[in-house]
Amino acid sequence: MALRLEVAEGITQLPIDAWNALAGDMPLLSHAFLSAFETSNSVGVGTGWQPCFLLLYDDAQLIGAMPLYVKHHSYGEYVFDWAWAEAYERNGLPYYPKLVSAIPFTPITSARLLTTRPDAKALMINAVSQIMQQNKMSSAHVLFPDDDSAQLFKEAGWMQRHGVQFRWQNQNYSDFDDFLCQLSHDKRKKIRQERKKVTASGVICRSIRGVEITAEQWDFFYQCYENTYREHRSSPYLTRDFFKIIGSSMPQNILLIMAYVDEQPIAAALNIYDKTTLYGRYWGALRYIPNLHFELCYYQAQEFCIAEKIEYFEGGAQGEHKLARGFKARSTCSFHRIANPDFAIAIQDFVVQESKGLAEYTNELDERAPFKSKD
Structure with missing residues (x-):
């Protein structure tokens, strides 16, 4: 050798x-x-x-x-x-x-x-x-x-x-209600209330796979991404070209979840996934609606994992609030x-x-x- x-x-x-x-x-x-x-x-x-x-x-x-x-x-x-x-x-x-x-x-x-x-x-x-x-x-x-x-x-x-981080595991749930039934009564009730309030605000969420994401949707997502850093008085780590490149080179691993009100986009969350795991990565909103972050970054992603039989959802660093949404440390x-x-x-x-x-x-x-x- x-x-x-x-x-x-x-x-x-x-x-x-x-x-x-x-x-x-x-x-x-x-x-x-x-x-x-x-x-x-x-x-x-x-x-x-x-x-x-x-x-x-x-x-x-x-x-x-x-x-x-x-x-x-x-x-x-x-x-x-x-x-x-x-x-x-x-x-x-x-x-x-x-x-x-x-x-x-x-x-x-x-x-x-x-x-x-x-x-x-x-x-x-x-x-x-x-x-x-x-x-x-x-x-x-x-x-x-x-x-x-x-x-x-x-x-x-x-x-x-x-x-320590937080991860959600799909226990072969048949649907989102099946998952909720495994939670304690107060946590189950709180999640249902949060989702009802988002719906009552006129929000419609759409899950878009990588091959279907348009240039306009990528541009909107990057606006949201930039805004998240701006709200924290910081500068974004990643350039617009980064997302353009991965959108082209690995679309089979990309899930973009967007929120609309009156057919106008207001927020977006980007996930990377494979057959076993979905990785929550970036999110941002141009309009504040209570509980929208939870809906877009957690509940919609959990529904996707259940539908696609993906076992794990990695929620990323920090965030004790993930516990109440079914994640475990x-x-x-x-x-x-x-x-x-x-x-x-x-x-x-x-x-x-x-x-x-x-x-x-x-x-x-x-x-x-x-x-x-x-x-």
């Missing part, structure tokens, strides 16, 4: 079939999705996300890969290390650039070590540490790895940090390697204390589950 490691300055220069053979069926790891960030200038020069994908070859065959980025800030990661960066700054040390393995702007658990060969996984883990050290970076971070990747980083001695994690030994000790102490608080929080969330008591 002649194994060799390389670093690529982007995925666009890599063969589509070779990458997808490693990424599998996960749409958010696909060449189409990751390359859209680059070709739309959502990552790259001037964005703070510089691609440096780690590749492992056996002679000419690509046998392993990791999505890697050099980061010059901590935006768009959903694992918050701003306090760490501030501590570095107070001590006159640079925290950026750092090395991050993640799907940009996408807090979704998935594989990070893209290979089927155990020897390749160990080589790539070691390579990430070497890249960090050789380039004198402060740290390396692996965000939202799947169980297999997480176990290997843990065994390699990386610092583990725990998190689930654990996530990230892994970190800190170059400075003194900071490594301090951050490890912080992570240990944070984990204790998170465990209590997760237990509290479980106690607030909306489903009927089995007793």
Whole structure:
């Protein structure tokens, strides 16, 4: 064998079939999705996300890969290390650039070590540490790895940090009412009231698959997307071209849910999905209607999952209000390697204390589950 490691300055220069053979069926790891960030200038020069994908070859065959980025800030990661960066700054040390393995702007658990060969996984883990050290970076971070990747980083001695997200599971429901019947009386009543109020406001919701989405509907969605950031006094991470590109390159994985009043669009929610999972991604509204967010982002998506027999609906980061809509808390994690030994000790102490608080929080969330008591 002649194994060799390389670093690529982007995925666009890599063969589509070779990458997808490693990424599998996960749409958010696909060449189409990751390359859209680059070709739309959502990552790259001037964005703070510089691609440096780690590749492992056996002679000419690509046998392993990791999505890697050099980061010059901590935006768009959903694992918050701003306090760490501030501590570095107070001590006159640079925290950026750092090395991050993640799907940009996408807090979704998935594989990070893209290979089927155990020897390749160990080589790539070691390579990430070497890249960090050789380039004198402060740290390396692996965000939202799947169980297999997480176990290997843990065994390699990386610092583990725990998190929590919310996921809904389709228990082979026959329809939305069947799902509601599994909830406690007060939660079931509240959801029905919310949906009635939205309907009474004259809202009509339409689910549009990727191949059916028109240019005008994409333009409207982007207006909504921009408005969400504007309301939070921020700037959108993704360009209009990003959505144009994925609309063309992976329409089979896209679901756009739009809300209309008097045949005029007022809000939109974009989802990515495959055969097993729907990923809620982006939403926005140009007109406020009470409970419209819940209808568009949760109830309509749940109905789609039931109709299409999709098992999971990943609701993304944060949002305790998802509990009342039938979601359950689930654990996530990230892994970190800190170059400075003194900071490594301090951050490890912080992570240990944070984990204790998170465990209590997760237990509290479980106690607030909306489903009927089995007793």
